[in-house]
Amino acid sequence: ATKGVLPPLQLCNFFSSFFFAHHFLHFLLLIFISSQFVGRWYPLLLASNDLESNSAAFIHSIDVKVNSLIFYFTLRTNGECKQVAVFANKLENNKYKLRYPGNNILYVEDADPNDYLLIYTTNKIHGKETKGVELYSRQKGEIVNQEIKKKFEEMYKSYGIKKENVLDLTKTDPCERSLE
Known part of the structure; x- marks a missing residue:
């Protein structure tokens, strides 16, 4: 050799x-x-181009399994709340494909794992696309700093979502009692 x-x-x-x-x-x-990102998250502000979907689902906790995340969503239908676990496979750095009806993609746009989580979601189903921007906090009802709130506002506007389609959950969470 x-x-x-x-x-x-x-x-x-x-x-x-x-x-x-x-x-x-x-x-x-x-x-x-x-x-x-594992643990409890509290929804603060939700924006969607579909007003009905805006208050229909939001994350309340996240867990990790081998090669995927599990998002525990609270779904609100006809005034009733129920929890649903949705697995998500990582596609790229900040991009996850949710295993849920339709083509659901979740993007972690900005985050401080000890403080806040800012995400963008898309769902394409039956020829309709729903876009959402969501801001979560580790602290119940606590607004993160104004810079993050401004980033949330800029994001939802950049996706063509109107201000009247923003739901503020800092004072009230319609499904909070079902999580206790």
Whole structure:
């Protein structure tokens, strides 16, 4: 063998070990980053281009499983609230595909895992697309700083959502009692 050159079999083993280690570290990093969002979240402000869907569903907690997140949503239908677990597979850095009827995509637009979560969602079903911008806090009814609130306002406007389609849940959460 030539000095300093690995034989083909050793070279193949080296690259497969490197490939495995790289992907394993990436997998651990994804779990670490995702696990920062685990726990209780309180809805503050919800905006949607479909007023009916605005108060119909919101996140109340997040959990992490192997290669996906689990969003625990509270669904409000005909004045009644129920909890639903929805699995989400990570597609890109901040993009998740929810396993729920329709083509549901959730984007984590901005976050401080100890303070707030700002997300954008789209759902395409039966030829209709619903867009939503949602702001959550770790603290019940607590508005995050004004800079984050301004970012929320800029986001919903950039998606063509009207101010009258913003629901403020800082004072009242219609499904709060069902979570106790």
